[in-house]
Amino acid sequence: MINPNLNETTKNAKKIAVMLSGGADSAILFYHACDVMSNKTFYPFSGYDTRRPDSIFYAMAVYKYIKESYPNVNIMPHHTFVYTTVKGTFQGKKWDRKKDPKSMAHDKAEKLYWEKHQYDYALGGMTSNPPEEIIKKFKMDIDEGHGVIEPRRSEKRREWDYTNWRSVYFPFINKDKSYIKMLYEKYDVLDTLFPLTASCIGWPHETDNGRHPCKVCVWCKERLWAFGSNDFLLNHEGWEFP
Numbered sequence: 707m708i709n710p711n712l713n714e715t716t717k718n719a720k721k722i723a724v725m726l727s728g729g730a731d732s733a734i735l736f737y738h739a740c741d742v743m744s745n746k747t748f749y750p751f752s753g754y755d756t757r758r759p760d761s762i763f764y765a766m767a768v769y770k771y772i773k774e775s776y777p778n779v780n781i782m783p784h785h786t787f788v789y790t791t792v793k794g795t796f797q798g799k800k801w802d803r804k805k806d807p808k809s810m811a812h813d814k815a816e817k818l819y820w821e822k823h824q825y826d827y828a829l830g831g832m833t834s835n836p837p838e839e840i841i842k843k844f845k846m847d848i849d850e851g852h853g854v855i856e857p858r859r860s861e862k863r864r865e866w867d868y869t870n871w872r873s874v875y876f877p878f879i880n881k882d883k884s885y886i887k888m889l890y891e892k893y894d895v896l897d898t899l900f901p902l903t904a905s906c907i908g909w910p911h912e913t914d915n916g917r918h919p920c921k922v923c924v925w926c927k928e929r930l931w932a933f934g935s936n937d938f939l940l941n942h943e944g945w946e947f948p
Contacts, residue, residue, distance in 0.1 A: 707889075708735075708829075708877045710743050712865075715873060719826035723749040723819070726784075728764030730903040730929065731878060732831035734889045736768065737899060739829055740776040749825050751785040753812050758907065760916025762786060763942040767902040782823075786948040787815040820872050827873040835859040836882050836931055844927045852907050852923035883932035901939040905929045916942070 711717050722743070724736045736750065752765035769784040789811035816828075835855055841847050846855040867874045878885065890896040905928070906913060908920025919926045919936045929936040 708739055708742050708875075712875075715827055716875070719746060721747050721749060721823065721825040723751060723816075723823070723825040723828035725828055725830045725874075726750045726752045726765050726768060727831070728752065728761050728766075728768060728903060729831070729905045729925070730890075730900060730933070731833050731883070731886050733768040733772075733899055733903045734886055734893070734895070735829055735831040735878065736772050737775065737893060737895065738889060740772060740779045740781070741893070744776070744779050747780040747782065749782045749785065749819075749823055751787070751816065751819055753787045753789060753815055755808065755811075756788060756790040758909065758916075759788075759947060760910065760913075760942065761904065762947065763916065763945050764902060764904040764938065764940060766945070766948070767940050767942075768899070771899055771902055784948075785819055787819075788947075789815065817871060825872075827875055830867075830874045830876045831878060832876050833859070833878045833886060834863075834880050834882050836884075836928060840931055844931050846924050846927050850922040852920070852925075855924050855928075883928055887932050900933070901937075904938040904940070906936070906938070 709716065722739070724732070724739065726732050726736060736748070739746075739748065750769055752762060752769075754762035754765075765786075766784065773781050791808055791811060835841060836844075836846070841855055848854065863876075863879050865876050865879055867876065887896070890900050904916070904919070905925040906919040907923045907925055910916065912920040919938060921930075921936060926936040
């Protein structure tokens with residue numbers, strides 16, 4: 707869980723950004739942060755790829771739910787940005803942020819957001835990989851069109867990531883998705899917040915424009931293992947892109 711008194715940065719922070727993807731991990735992280743750091747000001751931001759545009763609707767739904775759940779917490783307007791990646795994502799034994807198109811697009815947009823608001827640090831919801839036997843059982847190491855489980859997530863990692871312009875705190879980075887489910891149960895939001903999230907990275911033609919999971923990408927497989935379902939239930943008919 708988040709430790710608000712982990713170091714001087716967390717103790718003294720007043721403004722905290724939240725990387726809100728619309729997935730299960732970042733959603734419960736944001737909810738948890740509002741609970742344990744209710745005296746902070748939060749700056750949620752989300753990016754979406756024009757090649758998978760419907761992901762933004764899940765981030766928007768999560769934002770709305772948490773804003774309504776914590777009316778007394780100072781949550782700033784949901785900042786969104788759009789980008790387009792070239793086809794293909796860097797895959798290899800050693801992940802390289804400078805070769806990952808999604809990360810490069812996010813970094814560029816996030817730097818502009820940080821320069822405007824100068825938040826103290828950002829929260830990221832990255833988790834570790836499941837146990838090796840689970841990876842094998844659910845075929846997360848087999849590429850069915852959307853890559854395989856990221857090797858870097860199997861390594862013991864630091865909770866903090868620093869660049870020359872911002873710091874990111876990853877409180878769940880050494881916990882797997884079974885821990886994330888436990889948090890949903892702890893807060894009794896498994897039937898309310900979780901169905902608003904989506905982890906699938908399938909293409910629109912595989913997901914009926916984001917209405918159903920592709921069920922073959924590695925994120926669908928991981929979600930199925932941890933939660934017993936990889937479905938998502940948001941009806942975004944009539945929603946407009948920001």
